[in-house]
Amino acid sequence: MNRDYLDKLLQSKKYRDVCPDTVRRIWAECEARYKKPKDADKAAREALHGITGAFLTPADAAACAESLRDWAALDRPDALLAEALRRHASTRERLPLHAMDALYGRIFEITGRPGRVLDLACGVNPIYLGARGYDVTGVDISASAVGLVNGFGASCGAPVRAVCADLLCDGGIPAERFDVALMFKVLPLLERQRTSAAARVMDAVNAAFIVASFPTRTLGGRNVGMAGHYADWMATHLPDNRAVAGQFETDNELCYILKEL
Numbered sequence: 001m002n003r004d005y006l007d008k009l010l011q012s013k014k015y016r017d018v019c020p021d022t023v024r025r026i027w028a029e030c031e032a033r034y035k036k037p038k039d040a041d042k043a044a045r046e047a048l049h050g051i052t053g054a055f056l057t058p059a060d061a062a063a064c065a066e067s068l069r070d071w072a073a074l075d076r077p078d079a080l081l082a083e084a085l086r087r088h089a090s091t092r093e094r095l096p097l098h099a100m101d102a103l104y105g106r107i108f109e110i111t112g113r114p115g116r117v118l119d120l121a122c123g124v125n126p127i128y129l130g131a132r133g134y135d136v137t138g139v140d141i142s143a144s145a146v147g148l149v150n151g152f153g154a155s156c157g158a159p160v161r162a163v164c165a166d167l168l169c170d171g172g173i174p175a176e177r178f179d180v181a182l183m184f185k186v187l188p189l190l191e192r193q194r195t196s197a198a199a200r201v202m203d204a205v206n207a208a209f210i211v212a213s214f215p216t217r218t219l220g221g222r223n224v225g226m227a228g229h230y231a232d233w234m235a236t237h238l239p240d241n242r243a244v245a246g247q248f249e250t251d252n253e254l255c256y257i258l259k260e261l
Contacts, residue, residue, distance in 0.1 A: 005031075005041045015048055017055060019141035021166040023048065029194075051189070052142075056124075060087040061144040064124065068152055071131075081131050088124045088145065090184065093252060100128060103250060107180070110246040110257050111209045114179035118207055120167060121186040127152045130160035137174060138162035168197055173204045181207035185215055185253070188233065202239050202258075210242065210258040217252045227254050 006027045009015060015023055027044045034040040056064065067084035071077065078097050085091040094100045108114065115135060119126050122138030126149045129136040138149050139162065146162040153160035165172040167190060183202075190197040202210060214230035217223055227249060234256055238244070246257035 005037050005044075009041070009044060009048075015052070017143045018048060018052055019143070019164045019166050021169040021172070022051075022141045025166060025169055047193075051193070054089040054123075055142050056088055056144045056148075058144075061148060063087055064148055065151065068127065068148070068155075072156055076131070081128070085124060085128055090123045091125055091128065094250075097128075099250070101132075103253075103255075104129075104132070106246075106248060107211055107255070107257060111180050111211075114209075116178045116180075118174060118178040118181040118205070120173070120181060120183050120201070120205075121189075122149070122162060122182070124148050125182070125184070126160050126162055130156070130158035135159035136161075137178070139165050139167065139172065139174070141166055167201050168194055173201065175206060178205075178207040180209045180211060181205045182211050184211075184213045187212055187237070188214065188230070191237075198237055199239060202237075202242070208260050209245065212256045212258065214254045215252060216249060216254050230254055 006024065009023050009027055010020060026047045027040070030040040030043040030047065031037070034043060064084045064087040067080050067087075071080035071084065074080065082095055082097050086095055094103060117129060117134050117136040119129070119136055119138040122140045123142070123145050126136040126138040130153060136159070138146070138160075140146055141164065143164050146164045149160060149162035152158065163174070167173060167186075187198040187201070190201055202212075212234070214226070214233070216227040216230075231254065238258070241261050242258040243261055244256060245259040248255055
């Protein structure tokens with residue numbers, strides 16, 4: 001392994017928010033594909049850019065933290081909670097809060113109210129779950145998102161925590177038992193990074209239910225048949241030890257609830 005290029009990636013200001021295991025994994029994969037270190041470095045940077053595009057900016061992370069401080073100080077109004085959550089792309093797409101409440105209402109109608117929730121590629125979603133009284137563990141490769149989740153849990157006394165880890169690396173998925181594992185819009189992203197990754201991650205999850213979702217609209221809001229495409233994808237990738245307990249669509253998301261057999 002060419003340590004010079006890897007060290008530069010790890011020390012880069014651009015990727016300092018990325019889980020170090022992710023940087024090492026992507027560098028190793030690119031180094032194996034390219035003979036020249038410069039080509040491997042270029043490919044690694046392109047890959048990192050592709051998976052970190054939805055990360056919180058420093059300004060958004062600071063604004064999210066400020067809104068959460070105000071939320072805790074002002075009797076926890078929903079308006080400030082929503083202001084914090086909208087700073088992250090994935091939670092912003094599920095707002096307003098009454099729509100998020102309805103989404104989880106449909107999920108938990110099938111799974112039952114969970115005692116413990118695992119949120120993979122969580123962003124700041126555990127903050128919403130914690131604010132609504134759920135015990136949740138998040139996993140994400142964004143150090144900023146993980147820091148916001150842990151700061152929220154510590155300051156509010158909520159059973160909320162997160163770890164900065166890579167789902168495609170050893171130890172990236174918590175081994176303990178959960179009632180529900182959330183995998184919102186992440187499975188195809190994993191599959192694009194590594195063939196059969198989606199199946200391996202689902203197999204590694206120790207939960208009674210997996211809730212997997214897929215986008216049904218482009219970033220510009222267009223409906224181009226994505227729901228049908230991902231329905232076919234899910235039919236092909238359904239784990240042998242899971243069955244579909246529920247399926248529904250929201251305005252921009254296709255959700256599957258997979259029960260353990």
